[in-house]
Amino acid sequence: MNTKVNIAGVEFKNPVMTASGTFGSGMEYGQFVDLNKLGAVVTKGVSNVPWPGNPTPRVAETYGGMLNAIGLQNPGVDVMIERDLPFLAKYDTKVIVNVCGKTVEDYIEAVERLNETNVDMFEINVSCPNVKEGAIAFGQKADALFDVTKRIKAVSKKPIIMKLSPNVTDITEMAKAAEAAGSDAISLINTLTGMKIDIERRKFVLANKTGGMSGPALKPVAIRMVYQCANAVNIPIIGMGGIATGEDAIEFLMAGATAVAVGAMNFVNPTATVDVIEGIEKYMMRHNISDINEIIGCVK
Amino acid sequence: MFYRNVDEGTVISQEMISEGIFSLWIKNEGAKHAGAGQFVGVYPKGKDTMLMRPISICETKPEENAMRLVYRVAGAGTKEFSELKKGDKVKILANLGNGFPVDEVKGKTIVLMGGGIGIPPMLGTAKALAGEDVHAYLGYRNNDTFLSDEFMQYSKVYIAAEDGSVGVKGNVIDALKATTVLKPDVIMACGPMPMLRAIKNYAAENGITAYISLEERMACGVGACLGCVCKTVNKDEHSHVNNTRICTEGPVFNAEEVDI
Ligand SMILES: Cc1cc2nc3c(=O)[nH]c(=O)nc-3n(C[C@H](O)[C@H](O)[C@H](O)COP(=O)(O)OP(=O)(O)OC[C@H]3O[C@@H](n4cnc5c(N)ncnc54)[C@H](O)[C@@H]3O)c2cc1C
Ligand SMILES: Cc1cc2nc3c(=O)[nH]c(=O)nc-3n(C[C@H](O)[C@H](O)[C@H](O)COP(=O)(O)O)c2cc1C
Ligand code: FES
Numbered sequence: 001m002n003t004k005v006n007i008a009g010v011e012f013k014n015p016v017m018t019a020s021g022t023f024g025s026g027m028e029y030g031q032f033v034d035l036n037k038l039g040a041v042v043t044k045g046v047s048n049v050p051w052p053g054n055p056t057p058r059v060a061e062t063y064g065g066m067l068n069a070i071g072l073q074n075p076g077v078d079v080m081i082e083r084d085l086p087f088l089a090k091y092d093t094k095v096i097v098n099v100c101g102k103t104v105e106d107y108i109e110a111v112e113r114l115n116e117t118n119v120d121m122f123e124i125n126v127s128c129p130n131v132k133e134g135a136i137a138f139g140q141k142a143d144a145l146f147d148v149t150k151r152i153k154a155v156s157k158k159p160i161i162m163k164l165s166p167n168v169t170d171i172t173e174m175a176k177a178a179e180a181a182g183s184d185a186i187s188l189i190n191t192l193t194g195m196k197i198d199i200e201r202r203k204f205v206l207a208n209k210t211g212g213m214s215g216p217a218l219k220p221v222a223i224r225m226v227y228q229c230a231n232a233v234n235i236p237i238i239g240m241g242g243i244a245t246g247e248d249a250i251e252f253l254m255a256g257a258t259a260v261a262v263g264a265m266n267f268v269n270p271t272a273t274v275d276v277i278e279g280i281e282k283y284m285m286r287h288n289i290s291d292i293n294e295i296i297g298c299v300k
Numbered sequence: 301m302f303y304r305n306v307d308e309g310t311v312i313s314q315e316m317i318s319e320g321i322f323s324l325w326i327k328n329e330g331a332k333h334a335g336a337g338q339f340v341g342v343y344p345k346g347k348d349t350m351l352m353r354p355i356s357i358c359e360t361k362p363e364e365n366a367m368r369l370v371y372r373v374a375g376a377g378t379k380e381f382s383e384l385k386k387g388d389k390v391k392i393l394a395n396l397g398n399g400f401p402v403d404e405v406k407g408k409t410i411v412l413m414g415g416g417i418g419i420p421p422m423l424g425t426a427k428a429l430a431g432e433d434v435h436a437y438l439g440y441r442n443n444d445t446f447l448s449d450e451f452m453q454y455s456k457v458y459i460a461a462e463d464g465s466v467g468v469k470g471n472v473i474d475a476l477k478a479t480t481v482l483k484p485d486v487i488m489a490c491g492p493m494p495m496l497r498a499i500k501n502y503a504a505e506n507g508i509t510a511y512i513s514l515e516e517r518m519a520c521g522v523g524a525c526l527g528c529v530c531k532t533v534n535k536d537e538h539s540h541v542n543n544t545r546i547c548t549e550g551p552v553f554n555a556e557e558v559d560i
Contacts, residue, residue: 028522028523028548044526050539056529058529059351059525060517066350068519068527070525073539073541267352268351271306
């Protein structure tokens with residue numbers, strides 16, 4: 001049975017990754033799962049300098065999911081290089097560093113610092129709804145996305161994955177812009193902007209007022225967007241949004257994703273990543289599938 | 301002792317000890333490794349809930365693998381827990397957080413302060429310090445002084461009630477001031493934020509070391525999501541910014557180190 005998939009020349013032992021921001025740099029959930037089993041660890045977003053993030057409350061539960069407005073708190077690229085990457089290097093898994101920035105120059109600075117490390121790929125977050133400046137602006141206008149992608153691609157020594165926002169009118173326009181600018185792959189979806197009000201206290205639940213929604217309630221939207229993008233571009237897609245089980249992952253693969261990422265469900269089930277991998281294998285056995293690649297995009 | 305796992309717990313018993321406040325004994329593996337002031341994440345099963353509910357470990361019986369949680373029904377999750385019966389299974393993320401540094405304070409004059417639903421973790425702390433010079437100040441809204449009798453086995457007990465119906469009228473600081481032949485070396489506290497702020501200030505003014513247990517909304521409970529942070533005076537070693545994870549570096553902090 002083959003579960004290996006290939007994205008931009010990088011081979012993953014299976015199509016299951018961690019969704020950025022839900023798995024730290026692997027240390028915390030390494031207490032629950034064997035990181036060697038994962039297709040890849042995708043790190044929390046990292047910027048050129050440390051970011052303090054948003055005030056609290058930063059998280060709220062919603063029906064079938066949650067909102068977060070962490071605001072991309074991170075210790076900066078130097079700590080990533082000195083502490084997190086050496087930790088991850090001990091494991092037989094691919095490492096994808098998620099990069100965030102407020103300006104194109106920020107992204108470029110972080111990418112250049114990481115170019116000389118053993119990272120396998122970069123995922124470029126142009127779609128975080130929780131920071132005021134930059135970031136999201138790049139992910140909501142096709143021409144801005146084209147420009148930032150082209151400039152990052154020009155300096156990156158690793159394949160890049162542009163991470164797309166669902167908070168747009170037509171996500172295929174974004175996917176096409178990323179492809180045209182030379183992105184090696186795309187990942188989607190980032191969180192869907194939401195809001196929750198505490199009606200007893202007449203206040204917003206999150207200090208940031210709005211937050212990004214993730215979790216199972218998001219899945220149908222994510223599946224639809226993966227399907228649309230798969231029909232619009234030829235570069236590989238990493239699909240995510242509410243994945244909890246192997247069956248969920250299979251659904252994404254059938255919609256056209258080459259790989260998937262598990263996010264908020266790690267919080268609910270700390271072994272979710274490995275459970276998803278095992279679920280995929282069971283599905284393949286049950287349906288006599290010898291190669292996972294057979295089912296990618298099989299539903300037209 | 302460090303222990304981290306998703307335990308399948310079994311309910312031993314549950315009773316309502318005060319209006320809307322429940323005492324739940326659970327048998328789970330984490331119990332024998334738990335320290336005073338640590339907490340667990342209890343997962344509700346309801347479809348309208350998803351994330352674990354952080355609840356402090358009130359006390360344990362390590363030899364029986366038993367852990368006691370005392371909680372107030374606040375919403376859907378805790379409502380569901382209140383309906384648990386003997387023999388029911390519960391999924392528990394155990395054990396979380398650092399706990400109170402009980403070994404460092406032995407031999408000193410120790411004041412424990414608990415306010416409202418912040419009282420339960422102080423009981424296990426009193427138990428861990430049994431035999432020491434411990435004074436427990438417990439703050440209640442009225443004369444419904446749940447758990448106060450149980451503190452008497454381990455410490456001297458002083459009660460404050462907001463409505464003055466029992467003990468000193470006011471909060472735990474008022475009670476401490478009212479009995480102030482006592483000069484504590486250390487305060488350990490859990491309770492609502494205004495109480496913790498007052499303790500932080502009182503301790504700073506009087507040269508007392510204070511350890512306070514903080515609360516924040518959590519998603520992962522294990523340090524991965526950065527949802528539960530608190531502002532810090534100095535740069536935090538893990539985050540490299542002035543923010544620290546309450547679930548991991550806390551919930552107990554030296555009051556001097558946090559900006560609350
Ligand atoms: C470290 C820690 C220890 C705690 N110990 C205790 C304890 O020993 N006894 C006790 O009664 N309560 C304790 N709490 C508070 C308890 O976690 C909340 O009352 C509980 O999560 C409410 O869940 P719910 O579903 O009933 O309420 P809802 O309001 O329906 O919960 C909705 C969401 O908000 C979160 N939430 C709501 N209130 C709080 C709160 N005060 N703190 C953190 N998250 C909250 C819930 O976890 C859930 O994700 C503690 C909180 C923390 C952070
Ligand atoms: C707490 C939290 C933090 C996140 N942080 C990041 C981040 O730093 N960078 C990023 O690109 N996406 C971030 N995301 C988005 C996820 O990677 C993912 O795209 C989204 O949550 C949908 O997947 P899920 O439903 O499986 O969580 C975050 C999500 C959550 C819940
Ligand atoms: S709750 Fe996720 S870091 Fe504390």
